[in-house]
Amino acid sequence: MNYDLIKTTLLEIIKEAKNLDEKDLEPVFNTKIMVKKGREQEFQALAYIYFEHLNNVLVTKDMDYITEVYNTLSKEAELEDREYYESKSYDVIKASEEDIKRLKALMGNTNAIDKSYNLLVKDLQRALTLGNTLEQKSILDRINKEINSLLEDKEAIDEKIGSLVEIINKRAEKFIDAEMERLLEDYHATKYGTKIDFGLDGRAILAKDKEEYDSLFNLKELLGKVHKENVVVLDDFLCINASDEKEFRNYLSKTQVFNRLEKEMPQEEKRENVFNNPEEELNSLISDLEAYLDKLGQKISQDTGGRNPRIVMTLKIEDKNWIVLEEDILEANRIIEIMKILKEPSNNMVNVWNIANVSVDNITKFKELVNATKYFEAEVPKIDANEVKIKEIKEDLKNLMIKARETKDGRLAKNTYVLEEDLKEFNLMNVLLSYLDHAKTSDDLKEVAGVKIESVYVDKYLETLRELEELRKEKEIKVEESISLDSKSNDSENINKNVDNTPQDINDNIDIGFQDKVSEPQEENKSISLEGSVIPIPLLEEALWVKTDKEKLEENKRRCEHFDKVVADLALNNKEFYEVVSGLLSDYKNNLILLGSFIEKTVNNGIEPVAYNDIYLGADYIEDYKRIEEGILEIKKNLELKKDEFDKKAQEKLVIEEVEAPAVNNDSINESNKEPVVDAILRDDGNKRVAPNESLALAEPIIIDEPEEPIKGNDNRFKVTVRKLKNLKAKEYIKEHRKLLIAMGLVGVVSTLMITSLPEVLIFANSCNAMAFPGLAGLFNTLSNVIAGVNNISFVNGAWLSSTGEIINASAAATKATTATLTCVGALVAIEGGFATVSKLNKKYDLEKKDGAYRLKEQKAKVKDTIFGISKTLRNKVYNIKTEIEDLSQVVSDKIKSSFPLKAGSQVFDAPYEEIHDIGDPFAQDEENDRIIADDKDTQARIAKRVQEFTAQNKDLFGTVGEEDDEILASDSTEMLIALSDNYLDGIVPDGLDKDELINKMEDKIVELQTLFDSKTNNFDAYQVKKDLDRLQKNYSEIRRGRSL
């Protein structure tokens, strides 16, 4: 018996019943199983046979074999369906798998291009602030090229995306067609009496398939509408318009095949709480953020295209901070704030945007920070409704810029690409963008005017929207009036399409010149109004700077008001003096107003501010602000001078009056010196009011020179006064020894830092290093890497030795960094070398300025101690470096042999080789290098020549330079004793100097020098020692004879 045929027939009867009306069905013998009328007995008989066969038993009376067979076969039928759909799902996904991968990669590229494009646009904005300079032109040219290149890339990628979308969707469409065809076939295959219906396309189908068929039909329709832009990949098998996604999903869920397909696919929404190990994820994220900050930090050593950007320090986190370009400071500080939040422990954590688990208290702040960073740009979920509006507003902004580009004689508003007349509209649109962007960070959204806005900002959003609409209406009216006037005057000159106040390069690329990241809405007072303009509104740190600036503005206003009062009093009470200083007072007031205007402009122009002292200013304003501050100080100085002059005259007048009329009373003194107002101005800070009628004593010093008790402020600040040097001798001394003084201090602090972190100092120095030695770049790189290696630090931009031992000059940045490294080491060495020369100066100074000899001796001893202390530390450090270098490959040694020692000595420090050699140049002292140098005849010849030149130039120094430390000490002590004994014989005896003590010291020194003289084999050395010995002996004899005292 063919059991398969029995099973197929049973299945057919089961399926058939599902397509029939109830009235066409009949129950099978004593069961609830319904089959088509007339087939009850057939089903019963077949079920009987099938049951016995399936279970290998004989049917008895009490067995409900009919129900059992029905249930088993029904389940099997369902499974069959499922397998069919699963198989179909797999087929369709598999068919497009590779294409979808390619498409996603291309879309990623497009995003990257968009980001780069936005960054370039920002660069462009900054470049515009540089003024019409060569630097600006060079930057604009570069940006122009890059933008063109990006646009070309984008065009090519868009084309590829379009082709792929077409291929993928055609495949999906074919699949839908096949499914619809199958449903139609099902209808044709059914026997008479089956329930039927009609699909949306009018074709007859089984009634049960109506929903499936219609949904497939709708999906096909939607697929036909897909364009190439703004598409999204849906469930990894087709592409649709982003705006159709919701509708598409609705139809998909109504189909058997796609509903199943959808369930198979991972959904975005299902990615919640994916962090199985939160701690591990957190650490990983924090490391990523630190790496990002490092990357920002590295930008300071990268090629800046001729710019010289400022560098600034970030906030601190766990005693660590980064140094970044000023343009990256906000981003870096936001990342640091995010890291701080991430590190904050809490028992109540919530996952935010699949980025990290964050304490419930910090969610809002975290979201705002994340939304403001470029780093997390892709992670922040967008609000579809808002995106449409944002696109619309950006389009309007673009139109304003195009208008500015095409309007001749139109003045561009500062720091924007729009006309001054459009600035308000521009700002209002930016405000709207702020609210729309900020909505992404809020859970409390309200739908208004087709967008979603955080409920607390709804009123402000609507108000801004209203204001914008009114403004546009007003402008429309003006335009109409203007057209009317134009037509009357028929002035053709007003029509000109060219721009001559905007460089053409910008015009070509300004298409999307808006910022994609806008400031966030402010809690209150959304703007400060200045001549009717409104600014974008910032939150968080931006809000803080606005607050700070507003306070400063208030203070400035108070100062101005106070100043007016003071000046009015002066004019009233001391007209004579007022006339003398009225010009200065007027300048003072103007400068105060100017200071205020810079702060106000910074706030109102909505540009990114830069911290300056205790306020925030637009980068462009800082120089001017500083200049005006200095101007104010200058005016104050002049006021003081005028006051002193006036005081003096008044004093003289008083003396004369006293002589002529001794009976004059004190009142007249007070009256004649009535200029308290000037002091009030000079000490005016806008807060500490000085009573207008306060009278100050004639000889009372100006407050700026008044010594006060140290005032320890919030930041360990101390008030100081500033003055010029008074002592002429000190002036001369400092003038002569300034370089030594500077060098000593630098060596001192560097030597301290060396112990812990000199390498970082050296490597960091590239950012401020102005010197370059490209010819030695490879070697310098090696040195820098060795320094990094010895000190176990990461030197990211360095050049590295390849496995074959070749030196690779990795980048210009590496060259800079390593050059700086050597420069700093060179500085130390040069300073040491410089000591011998300054020692000579000191000696000269000692001899000529006898009264200062004793003090200078002490000073020189300190210099010596410092230098030798540093020398030792430096040499130890360099010894480690040297040891490492010895282990380097033969290639490096050859390179050192051929070029380093002399070049380093002569080019870097520009000091004689011998000098460098003796004071501890790491390589010159290296025996290995000596050997290499000796092998090189040319090098030997050069050294010999340089030594000869040096010796000739420094005859009088020879003997002190290049000696061992103890010899130099001895030599210097000799100089001191000679100077001291010279003074003694001239009758200049410092306090506390005992004749016997001096004689004893001289005797010791004479013995010491005699021994040294005997040991010298070099004639020059011997000559120098002998010279000192003779002189000391002469002085010694005279003092012993009692020539003096």
Add this chain to the structure above:
Amino acid sequence: MDVNDVITFGDNKEYLILDITDFSNNKYIYTVRIDEEEIPTDEYKYFKVFLDNEEVSVEEVKDETLLKVLVSLFTNNYLNESKDNEQVA
């Protein structure tokens, strides 16, 4: 406030300004303490300068990172100055 000016604290300690630099929009000075006869001692300090209206106040730089930066900047100034002097000579 210029190089070679002297700043005086309330307790009469005085420092000679050896160099001035701008960093991160702040002004920093590199100083050496001078005695009552205005002769430099071996005490060097780095200060951040605050100009608040007519008042000048300073805060000693102690942060090592900042110190590193300043030393680099002042060293660079020193080298450039030396180089300039040599070129002039």
